[in-house]
Amino acid sequence: MIDISKLLDEIKASPYREIVISTPHTGVVTFGDLKVGDTVMGPQGQWKEKPGTRLATLERERNPKPILAPEKGEICLIHSELEGQFVEAGTPLMILRHMLTRAEVEHAILKKALHLFCAPERAKYYFIPEVEKKIRASDAHSVQVRDGMELLIMSRMKREVPLNYSGPDGVIYAIYFTINENMDAGAPLLGVCPQDQLPAIQDVIMRVQTEWTERG
Amino acid sequence: MSTLQDLYKLPLNQHKVLVANRGEIAIRIMRACAKLGLPFCAIYTAEDAASGHVRHAREHGGEKSLYRVSSYHDANELMAVADVAECTAVHPGYGFFAEDFRFARRVTKRDRKMIFIGPSWKIIRELGDKINTKRLARSLGVPTVPGSDRPIYDEVEAERIARSVFEFQEQQGIKRPLVLVKASAGGGGMGIEEVYDIDMFRSVYRRIRNYALRQFKDEGVLIEQRITDFNHLEVQIVSDRSGQHPVHFGTRNCSIQSTGLQKRIEVAPGFAPHNISYSFNAEKVLVDIVHYSLTMARKVGYDNVGTWEWIVTRNGDPFLMEVNTRIQVENGVSARISTVNNEGGVDLIAEQIRTGLGQPLGYGQEAIAFDGVGIEYRLIAEDPDNRFTPWVGRIERFSWQDQPWLTMLTHVPTDEPYEIPTEFDPNLALAIVWGKDLDEAKARGREFLDGLVLEGHNAAGDSLKSNVNFLRANTERILRF
Structure with missing residues (x-):
């Protein structure tokens, strides 16, 4: 940790x-x-x-x-x-x-704590329709991801290819890409939190909430 | 405030053209403007800062000739720049706004009116709609492909049409019937898939519909018979603002394509009946499609450059596919084999601009003659062995041997490395080769490809992939059915 x-x-x-x-x-x-x-x-x-x-x-x-x-x-x-x-x-x-605000500090620290799934190439990214529906219906935390699961669509030069998730199983904790915007190769797309680490992540959030005072 | 008619009366040199496009076509438009003595203004986006068209504008443009915009797709940007640069006309190139009648209408109807260098917006609306074109063609006795005659938004209806197109082909005795599903708002070979089994239809339909919604913001889908054994031909039409006397600049054969149905080699003229034997009367097919195309052009009062696209089956049956109401990538290959009043060096883009700004064409069909064979190669960074996947990276060396029979059109600099932007199609260059006959053109084509140097690396250190070997291997089968 x-x-x-x-x-x-x-x-x-x-x-x-x-x-x-x-x-x-x-x-x-x-x-x-x-x-x-x-x-x-x-x-x-x-x-x-x-x-x-x-x-x-x-x-x-x-x-x-x-x-x-x-x-x-x-x-x-x-x-x-x-x-x-x-x-x-x-x-x-x-x-x-x-x-920096508390939320931004949280964001910065989460980026270090979560498993980051990064863009393999400079391209635009979309969720596959089923996942997109789920996120819209509740939120990203409701989406369980498994290694090898088809998760995103990578669109480059108007050509679309499916992109499988790779990494530990868990839930999507943060989404770092914006639809219709190009993401550079290596830029994080998703922050994934393995189920068993969820309490630890909650703890991180708590620490920031209490220790970071906003100023100015 | 000047009306459109006032603008058409302006002498040529009082116009200024907004080049509303990027890359290779932007350079060709700027060159055509220079040839006509017209000033121009170019635009670019942040991703394109290293493109040759930006450099060309800097080196050859006058005052107010280059502006950075947020996007080529934003009409407000184009209008704002056109006003500041005092442009009187807009050339859309190909892609982007070239076939957008709303854009063409806005250019000509806004407070500070400008000329849209292309057909009038009504004609773009009429022929830009593939379905409407099909209906118009049918009304004039021009043959078209069997299938839906409007975009389909309903899954059940889509399946019913697919079923009937399958049945139709079975009745015709076609052994492997195929149905084509394509995004109604698409083009350029994007958003098209084949279905060979009705059970697969629904999933393909949904995929294309979702793709169309994401890429074109319209989920309309067309369903047609997929004719597999065919050649793709085109007829180049040119007409002035009178719309009365369209002429043709011959035919082209664009049958050599990638697996994604995008053109890779274009040849003018469309067939070579004197060198190659065909199972049908090729000479008559060429005459017929030219005749049909001109008939439609006259009917609608077509008033700029345009291309009628045809499918010719192995039996020699032509079917009209669509009309492209714009200048096309491959216009140069037709110009290369053409003469007007016995003079070569025809520039169809200059003709488009000149007539678009209101000048009469000034000659009829009898003044146009054809000589030899032209081949256009599209050089692209892609991997033909892997479904023509675009290759992205940095081009480090790009050079070729200059020849009197070779025209190279490119926005890629040859004197410094170039990072291929990922936002656009990965076209690098067009090479147009001329020969007095098919054999000479093919031999020169091979000579050009053999001498071409195109090298580079991507971020992972892999070397550049291009379609040069694909072009070389396919040179042999040019114009063969």
Whole structure:
């Protein structure tokens, strides 16, 4: 089993992550009256139903699209020279310094504790229809996986091939891929927890919940 | 605000073309624009930053000639870039929006109108629908393949049609009847499977339906007789905006395909009755399919380039398969054997742009002549021994011997390594070889393939797999039925 205390200490030493805010598509960009040093909020509310702070607006084909803060953080750079300009897709607009939340720490530690089933190749991944149905009906924890079981569909260059799971038997504890997005070779797709280790994993979660205090 | 008619009246050099595509075809469109003295604007995505089309645009484009977009599939991106770059027309290339009538309609109907370089959106809508095309063909006495005449969404109905197509073939005395199940919204050989037993039908149907839903967001499926023993022929049509005087640039034979039914070798003309003996009157078949294609083009007032695709059975019966309302990958092989008013160097993409922007074609069928045989090889990183699985990795060496009879079209740089992007089809290059007759063209084809250098490695250190041996082995059977 992993040493949780050590991991937590490591994370505590540098509890930040820099988030680069880039344009999702082309358009004319306008910034609000934010300045360097301001604190912005990510989506809030019980269901994250309240959107984050508006960082900028990107207008394309007469549709203004708000660019919202994905997480809480402090602005450390604004490319204000782009104000009013037409920009290409993927143009950096801002950098936020974000302090890790409890959920993120949990996520980071789980990634070390679970058995990771990784992408064999750069491709898009989907669950096979039966599994997809099950996940939609309840949740991923309800899906038992066995070594050699047909679990995913790998789609590359419009060609689809089935992908069998390999690794210890268990339940799917975390899903790391997004549908319709390319995953690099070696990127984790699923975190699987063997049945007998479930209590240990619950324990990890407990530790993080109690030991990690959110700040800022 | 200018109307579409005003745009058609603009002199050629006042236009600017948005090249709404990537890779090899984007380069060919940019070259055709340059030939016509037209400025252009190209686009690319993050994955394509190393593609030759980006470099070509940087080196040969003027002001506002290259923009990075989020996706080639996002029409808003294309429109936004076209406005900023002050384009007056959009060339869709092939794939992406080439056969999307909604896109073509939007380009021509929005506030700042532009010309869609392709047939008018109504014609794309009419002929882009395979089923509608089939109905139109039947009404004009043009032969079509037996099967469903609309997309099927209902499993029970699908099974009933499959059953009737099986029965029909048994009555015809066909020993191994086959039914083809394909995604109605698909194309390019993707989302097609064969069924040889009605008991298998349901599972194949479900698989194709799910595939179609994921890839095309439409679960409509077509069910047709699968004709196994056939040649795949095409007729190249060109027409100007009047839609009155379509001409043809001959026929092509695209029968040499991968197991996934994707074309690998295309040959113009479609048969060689003077060199090879056929069990049917090949000359008459070619004349017939050209005649049928032109009849349909005239009927709909076809007003740009297009391809009529045909199946020819061993008995010499042609069946219309579909109409591609766009420029095709293999247009160059027809251009290579064509002359207009005794002049070679025909460029069908330039003709498409010129007529698309409103110029009259300026010549009739009598001005077009054909000389020799053209062979087009599609060079692809794939493994023909393993169901043509795409190979992904890095190309390290890519070179060939230049020849007066060889045209190479590629977006892969030859002077630096190139990482094959996984987002698109793994086509690397098109090689068009010309000979005064079939034997010379084949000999030159082999000479080209023998001298080709194509090497690379993937992340695991395995060396590049390509279809060169497949192309070489199949050169012998070119144009043989």
